[in-house]
Amino acid sequence: MVLILKQSIRKYGKGLALIVILLIVWEGIALLIQNNYILPRLGEILSVLLQPAAPVLGGESLIQNTIQSLKEVLTGFLCAAAIAIPLGLLIGWSKEVQIYLNPTIQILRPVPPIAWMPFAIAWFGIGFNSILFIIGMGAFFPILINTVDGVQGVRLRWIEVADTFHATTFEKLRTVILPGALPVIWTGLRVSFGVAWMCVVAAEMLPGTTAGLGYLIMYAYNLGQLQVIGAGMIIIGIIGLGADTLFRAGQERLFGWQGRE
Amino acid sequence: MEPVLSIDGITKTFRDGETSCPALAGVSFDVAAQEIVCLMGPSGCGKSTLLRIIGGLDYADAGSIGQTSGNKDKKPSAAMVFQDHALFPWLTVYENIVYGLRLSVQNLPEEEITKRAESLLDLTHLNAFALSYPHQLSGGMKQRASVARALAIKPSVLLMDEPFSALDTFTRRELEDEVVRIRQDLKTTFLMVTHNPEEAVYLADRIVILSGRPGVVAAILPVDLPYPRDPADPAFIRIREQVTRMIQGKS
Incomplete structure (x- = not known):
């Protein structure tokens, strides 16, 4: 146990040092200016984080908001992957298909997903479906391109x-092309999940939503409750880090052969 | 003996826009059942191209490939071993060996697949590595797995394109000995491209020598020495030197 602790400190200690310094600086400045509307004390942020199941600002709890955001991200991400992977296989496999589709893809790709919001609301109304569409738009292209x-x-x-x-052609796709391309597709999924996570928070900030971490941040902003915003941001960061760590671990487990074939 | 493979007037020219590069000009020879034939010649004489045409990876402009067994159904009658082992790195050794057997064209029951895989693991001494991945194997083991994968479909002829040239001398000799043993055990026919005259004389019943650019058959040299052959034997050395001279175009 002690050994594991020592090893983790050696491994992560240097990276954690900066975080600790930033927290100290934050707390120092907060103490100096004594204004919760500019910089909330760390203790206040922590007290929000330490009561994850309690209702926040008279609404749903941190956990419920987090689950809502995760639900939206996972649905949007999986829908995007379900379309982008087969389409990507087809485009990568056939020069002909690529010639037809490439200009459209290259024009749509740089459009920020949030820019679709007005259309999304016009087509799908306010709420889950619109948010799903935004996330899907954001998650789609990294998977497709990779x-x-x-x-x-x-x-x-x-x-x-x-x-x-x-x-047969189908057997080649299934037994050679797909597994051979999978490490790069996996990288696409990893990038895409990060994008989807950013999109959900942004999409939930728009009017009409009633739950989710993005919603919570915006709601807290309207009430001037900056400690809730801080808590929301920390959860977003930690979940993003967690997802990325999982994808990396998966990469090493699944594609250990890469670069050694 | 009835040939399992007859190569008849194979001609191939590579074209790239305006430039054209003749690779093979009417190459003809037969390979008899259970024969080991080595294909030699200077670089660029089209040896690999010929092998690829026989293996169905390339088309000939003219000529034909006759194979006694096969071509009645869609099953491949020739299997190929490449210089780089070309194993699928995401599959275990076992899964690599059964790769060709699991394809719909073979339509084999699972028991038959398992049976063949196990006997090939025995044959190539890879039992202990059945569940290893290619990157965990040595170069020699990788190439043995690659040979096993090719043999799994019971090809009428095994095509090998410089299969051992990336291996060290000792591993190479070990695998050459296995080729002779496999021929004996499985009655396999081999057509093998090699750059190495010693390897050709060590293995081949006959050596087909192509001349360069475009490739035509310059000579077919029978090697009349009993197996196992001794590279230090004066008769062996004489043939080896003769082969070397012929490839250099000096005789």
């Missing part, structure tokens, strides 16, 4: 092996 790259980077020799065994 899937196309991944497919195009699959070693020709592997495809030739499948050819010598007379694999």
Whole structure:
């Protein structure tokens, strides 16, 4: 136990040092200016975080808001992946398809997902479906682009092996192209999840929403409760970090062969 | 003996826009059942191209490939081993070996697949590594797994494109010995491209020598030495030197 602690300190200590310094600076300035509407004390943020199941500002609890945001992100992310991966396989596989689709994709890709908000509200109304659409838009392109790259980077020799065994086109896609491209697709998923997480918070800040971390932040802002905003931001950051860590761990477990073939 | 593979007038020219590069010009020879034939020649004489055409990875402009077994159904009758082992890195050794067997074209029951895989793991001494991934194996083991994968579909001829040239001398000799043993055990026919005259004389019943650019058959040299062959044997050395001279175009 002590050993594990020592190892973690050695591994993460240097990175944590800066966080500790920032917290001290924050607390110092907060003490100096004594104004909760500019800089809330750390203790106040902490007291919000330490009561995750209690109603916040007369509304839902931190946990409920977090679950709402996670639900939206996961749904949007999975929908985006379900469309982007097959489409990416098709585009990467067929030059012809790529020629037809590429200009459209390249024009749509740089549009910030939030810019779709007015259309989203016009098409899907206020609420879950609109937020889903925004998240989907944000999550879609990183997955698509990486899937196309991944497919195009699959070693020709592997495809030739499948050819010598007379694999059908579908078998080649399933047994060679998809697994060969998967490490790059995985990177796309990782990036995409980060984007989706940013989108959900932004989308929930828009009028008409009634739950979620983004909503909570905006609501707290209207009431001047900056300690709640701080707590919300910390949760967002920690969940983002957690997701990224999971994706990285998955990468090492699943694709240990990468770069060693 | 009836040939399992007859190569008849294979001609191939690579075209890239305006430039065209003749690779093969009417190459013909037969490979008999259970024969080991080595294909040699200077760089760029089209040896690999010929192998790829036989393996179905490339098309000939003219000529034909006749294979006695196969082509009645869609099953491949030739299997290929590449210089780089070309194993799928995301599959275990076992899964790599059964790759070709699991494809719909083979339509095999799972028991048959397991049976074949196990006997091939025995044959190539990879039992202990069945569940390892390619990157966990040595170069020699990778190439043995690659040979096992190719043999799994019971090909009428095993095509090998410089299969051992990336290996160190000792591993290489070990695998060459296994080729001879596999031929004996499984009655396999081999057509193998090699750059190494010693390897060719060590293994081949006949050596087909192509001349360069475009490739045509310059000579077919029978190697009449009993197996196992001894590279220090004066007769062996004589043939090896003869092969070397022929490839250099000096005789």
